[in-house]
Amino acid sequence: MERDPHFYLLFTFVLLSMLGLHMSVEADYLNISCQYKFGNYSTHSTFESNLKVLLDSLSNNTTHTGFYNTTVGEGHNRIYGQALCRGDASSTACESCVSNANLEIMKLCNAEDALIWYELCQVRYSFQDFFSNMDYTGKYPYSNSQEKLASDPALYYTYLMYLMKNISTEAAYVNSTRMFVTGQINYSMSQTIYGLVQCTRDMSDNDCYNCLNSALGDLKTCCYLREGGMVVSRTCNARYEPYRFFNGSTTSVLSFPASTGTGDQWKKGRIALVVGILGLLLLLAGSCAVYFNRRKAKKDQDRSPHALLHDLVNPVSVEMTEEGNLVSSEELPFMDLATIKAATDDFSSLNKLGQGGFGTVYKIVLIINLFCMMPLSSDSDKRAQLDWCTCLSIIDGIARGLVYLHEDSRLKIIHRDLKPSNVLLDHEMVAKISDFGMARIFCENQSSANTRRVAWKLWTEGKELELVDPSLAESGRAAEIVRCIHIGLLCVQEDPRDRPTMSEVVTLLGGQTGTPPEPKKPAFSVGRAAQELNQSLAPDLSANEMTVSSISPR
Template identity: 40%
Template sequence: MSFNLGKLLSPLMLPLILIPFMLYSSACAENLLLYTLCNASETATNYTKNSKFEHNLKSLLQLLSVNTPISGGFFNTSVGNSPDRVYGLALCRGDVNHDVCQSCVQVAEQQILKECQSNDAIIWYEYCQIQYSYRMFFSSVEYTGKYPDWWNDQQKKVSGPFQFDQVLVSLIHRLSLEAAFNPKSKKFSTGKERVSGNVTIYGLVQCTWDVSPADCRACFDFSLGDLKACCYSREGGTILGRNCNIRFGAQQFYNSSSSSPSDETLSQNAPLDDSTVPIGITLTQQSDVLATREMPIMDLASIKVATDNFSDSKKLGQGGFGTVYEGVLPDGKEIAVKRLSRKSWQGLEEFKNEIILIAKLQHRNLVRLLGCGLDGEEKLLIYEYMPNKSLDCFIFDSERRSKLNWGARRDIIEGIARGLLYLHEDSRLKIIHRDLKPNNVLLDIDMVAKISDFGMARIFSENQNIASTRRIVGTYGYMAPEYAMEGLFSVKSDVFSFGVILLEIISGKKNSEFHKTECAETLLSHAWRLWNEEKELELIDPLLPESCPADEVKKCIHIGLLCVQEDPADRPKMSPVVALLGSGGSSLLPTPKQPPFSVGRVALFDGFSPTVPSINELTTSSLT
């Protein structure tokens, strides 16, 4: 028997039949499964079926399903008591409404139970995510970057990739700062930037609401590194994390009718809590500023008074991105003010980088950032004042160098090493300085060494060992060969710079100028030759005012040569360097291999000009 559906159904009946199909289609779109991570931590194990843990988990998921939509799109809670207590969190995308959020969380709740029997799991859908764990994870960042590589737009390459990637990084940086530090954003931001012609990049970033602005920003930095690795020069990409997500595409994929901080005007004159700005700051073309409670702002008028209106007589030094002035506040406190170049894009990047990084770092051997100043195109960084200026003022000046005895030099070497160790291993973030040199080592009144100038520094994720860049920044004579020639940088490139400085402190000679007067040798190759001939004590600065302990000097030279080996894998990390500097002799140290930039390579190095007017960093595979 056959039926003519058209005859059986009246026009009035069609809407009633189509509605379920429309709802089904909508639900499918809202609940597109992106990724499931059933063992979200190294300590995750499977729970027992019908156990107390499973009972608590099901109760938790029901609470998330009910409370997340009515709480505005985010809810976290826990159920039960130890050892069966379960912590859970749900987050809906910031541009979806109550119904879409509710539908997505309900489906995610069922799916995570179906797919995972682990006691620590995360599931991501296009419009929501759910995570639960046997351990307390609220308000802390544990970066876990995943990406659904089956999305079609992640497979399609773009034309003009260099410009596209530049604009992409700019967009994600802007959205990340807005989401992290605009109190109205609810840790969510969308926006777009035009690449050229009719090509536009659309972006979306979001953090869970429980993390701090600074941790949210750091999470975005980690995610951006992964985004570059998976999706550079592609039409789209997505990175999914426990605490943050990033997505971009060549077509608009978010709901533009929702409020997004990218579309709001953020005035520099907006109220600031306790006169502070975030660790992570963005200046738009109108010099707008996002603000929150992280760093003191000093008004421009006060800074002008402190520096005699940036008088030349107050100038302490000048770098590529700005000038440093001495200043005195009304309470008599001495400060150093870095006035960044007004029109320099690199100066703006340096400004943001300094605030993002150094304001959260506290160590005896790092310079302290006291605050910042923002007024139109003026970008100012205020530091503690270092009366003895920088290390280069001592070791490359014959008169002042003669006053620097071996004990002082040894303490400076150890201070720089401890500061680097903190950046690489002991701080909350893994930071690569990228421009370590005597000019960027300041000396306080007690001659304590303090690493400064973090404008070129980069944050690495916990498991990231190496990255690359097309814009090589730094100073000739201190750049590691893999960085100078290939743009590769890691903790080992900082170790190389440290080794150069160590040998310069001992010898009183500058590596970049040594070959001009020493038979075309670099300081590094000269030191290595003397060490091989067992004449390393001839490297010692003749201006040292007293005899030096021979064994201690030999050990330092040996450590320096280990640090400047050509292959990064051969160089030690800073933790053993610090330990070696504080130990006895050097008899157990490995034999250093020949350093780079020997006679045959000096000319190539001097003629090499790696600077490209763009930033485009790509995360690469790990390096041992």
């Protein structure tokens, strides 16, 4: 007997419902952090058994209050666990979310320290005691990139931060029992911004506020141009949207402080008076500034060059003798003019390295010693410290530094000369972006060799791991290393419009979910032909350490 096609659709739907294979928002986690650097546990181990008991306990006890932490096991197999549900989640939604989180974190992680975030909850466990410790490590969910762009980002951000800072203060100091606050503010006649902040309830008031303050800073990094965004961390979360995304009534309804701009003639007259007074004050202040600047310039003419230099480098705590001479230190050595003239053979053109934006750069042996005093070094002891975890941290630090230069600094700065020799590491292996005119003094040969090894060709042939230093390949995870190479190729695509912004690079580096788009061919690639052309066409240029490269057209 022929059946109606709708019968099969209905039958399939009923069957899937009976099996529990229904679609749910909670099936998709926002982010997951598996800290393999601390170690991983084995299947059927005591640690795994204790972890299952711990997660069951979190599922059973979080529902009542929305927050619960506990420990299971003893000694090396002792595990600390914590679950937090969003403050507006019902008990049913909370239980469902924590249960899903437990299943996913067991399936996706076998690390001894892990954390998974969902929209309505987060679950964390670790072999070490993390209770009541403010530990902020912001993560950007992939959904941020899908948010609509704001029409006027600067104005939108002003209203947003007014809202988020107010509800952060309320969550930390007013509603400190639940540490959860929602809020809204009218951005225009037809648009409202909704915000939500929350801390884990084992935090102190000040730690909660500091955590949320860090989250608001990361919100600008990830989502400054967008109408919505979210940052999740170990101890606090923050989110905003142009629509009501939370349940229940809004905790705090705010109005942006009104500016005086309309009113009757009396108000207009008062405004004109205020503007006139301000203009007069500005004129007076400008005149005073010109007068004092001229006096200062006249005084500076009578001061020694060392005294003027002391003012420029004063933040470095430079000492000066009674005679007006600067005192050298290991942090900042000084040389007098006679020494510099002798070292450069009276500024001979033969010792000239190049011309920078701040003047000519000369070869000086003493400057090489200056660089040698910096923590960055290529010796074997330092090299041994550069395991994959450290390298990944350096990469992330460089990316965040560029985000600051591109987006957060008062003047937008494009570095345009970022290379390994312009990145310095301090004693804790933290990256510092630099731009010294004589950076080519060290590691230049190594940099050139690495340039010749890059190729787009290895990526297309699936041999990208051949690019990796063997010592890193031993200490690192291949997937993470390939992901970094992948992101790097996205940054050098031929069409600038295809390249990610530095904010998006930070998101890609920190994200545990989502696959970056396939990179397109770079603008140019340098191969062995460059080296051969350099040797055959310009052998006389090697004395000046110059190279000629064969570059394919864009």
